Amino acid sequence: MAFDKMELRDIEVWDGNFAAAQALRQAQVDVVAAYPITPSTPIVEGYAKFKSDNYVEGEFVMVESEHAAMSGCIGAAAAGGRVATATSSQGFALMVETLYQAAGMRLPIVLNVVNRALAAPLNVNGDHSDMYLGRDSGWIQFDAYCPQEAYDLNFIAFKVSEDHDVRIPAVVNQDGFMTSHTAQGVHTLTDDDAYGFVGTYKPMNDMLDFEHPVTHGVQTEEDWHFEHKARQHNDMMTIVPGKIEEAFAAFEKLTGRKYNKVECYDMDDADVAVVCMGTSVETAREVAKEMREEGIKAGVVGIRVLRPFPFFEIAKALKDVKAVAALDRSAPGGAAGMLFNEIAGSLFNTDSKMLLSGYIYGLGGRDLTKAHLVDLYKELQANADAGKVLTKQQQFIGVRGPKLAYL
């Protein structure tokens, strides 16, 4: 029985979860092995409904845990076809072992992570703790700020991940609830255009090719392990960035929507800038415009590709900026925030005289308000005027009690 195509309007009103589910349908994924968890559950539910209504021809396996979901995805990917799933938070944490295995085995898989806080205390709302937990797992990582991007980046993720020169799995992050459950207008692709963009899956080292048996997931000890890991890092650093650029360019040609590894807003003449991810980018963009009316040359830098980290693009975006804030939405656990460190690393050993300060915000879904950002930009301007960081280098914003500041 052939599956049915779906007629979409040019603009549909979708939340981030449904946008991701639609992208998986249009990519004609061969196997989805999944387990539900808030707030990513509707991706899996949406896909299940597509399957029940004959809009999906591939296999849909509802397993008994997130660890099993990714284990099934790995087996399916090694067998030789397009594979995807979705998760959040605790489910992501349970998956971590297999995330490293998927990456180390060079299997292209697309994982939608609807970002949510990590317990304890238990919390279902959005922050970036899960994203940060997986940042060194060897996956390519994209970040969507809204439902449109959650939709688009899935196609781009398949395209990059499945490239035979890449063969590295990819995560598409979106903010829990703020993106996943907020309906917005989403410009759609037709089913044919979407599938045409990702293309039919081209297997490599596939277990279902019985003329060429392959051994997947071998043991390597001190004699070969390092070479495998080094080679993979090398590909992340030298091959993947170009492949992402190519995919962004091809997607722009198809849709007119342009993505960059680092998104710059009002950055051409900015004196002060905020670097952040997720829905905070859009809030910061609005505040930056208002700050400009008050005479502060404010800009925003959004991280679109977290891994491989866009060091040079960050350095370029921030080289003439006087004061920068790195906004990290994850408990730093006794260190500077991850973005603070990555940005510092990007600018270190350059001519930049940038003043960098770090802000921890929004844990467990706490709102980042415009008022927070107004204060933040003013602090940055004061730093810029003084030529030094006047506050502690790490501050918590939006948390009850006396001000928390360190470093």
Next chain:
Amino acid sequence: MSEMKKIKNLKEFSTSADRFEGANLLCPGCAHSIIVREVLNATNDDLVLAASTGCLEVCTAVYPYTSWDASWIHIGFENSSTAVAGAEAMYNALKTKGRLKQPDRNPKFVAFGGDGASYDIGFQWISGCMERNHNMMYIVLDNEVYANTGGQRSSSTPIGSSATTSPAGSISYGEKMNKKDMMGIMAAHNIPYTAQVAPNKWKDMVKKIQKGFATEGAVFINAVSPCTTEWKFDPKDTMHLTDLSTDSLVFPLYEVINGKEWNITYRPKNVVPVEEYLAAQGRFKHLFKDQYKHMIKEWQERVDANWEYLNRREEARV
């Protein structure tokens, strides 16, 4: 149509072209390799194999070598079952979509795991695969101990056995818990086929494996795999130990169809006392000291009771 191998005698077995190479790092006398060869030799069909982390895995796929002349995957300790289930799902998807490279083949999906990987850490994954009734076979290489990591107790380790984490000593007879009834638990999933096998009874084993391969749906096999290193016997005695295990009824050979129809497939003509089985292994040596001798009698009673239970299950047909 499945292609079953017709093998008449042991010589044919040993000379049969196989897809598991003798070039592996398993201990001399390890029953794992014997069982795996018997399984792979039971069919001419293509195979998609998985192994959980453990002796079989670390001894057969050390880069840049492999002992496997068939599609093979290892992910982790707990998930060989789900790895194969994922591959089986992909096979079904590509079949539906007409994208199989060799659409005329009829591959078999088989996962291997030790008792640690199966009774303990991978228990949930196996249960999930059985419940979803994937068209696959899961085989436990049951040596009743975490052998790869040096002899720690698993939930398959029988009472009175001395393991490194439940060592016998001046006030302890070793392992305190009875072996988990994995066969009963798997049969309770009401899967099409569940069977216990032993490599010494190779005709019984091949018959069951072939029955499993001919089954549509999930198959669970528990294979007794005497471990020279951890059971502590001479490597040349592997088959002798296996004989003792089946003929003392410590490892009764039986099958369960659809969770309801229980069939005992081997009734030893001369049942060996359990004491002989225990006496042949260093892991039970301490049980022959006066202070722990009562354990031997209890062992015999337990084995008798289990045999009685199996006979009644067979009779009941429910």
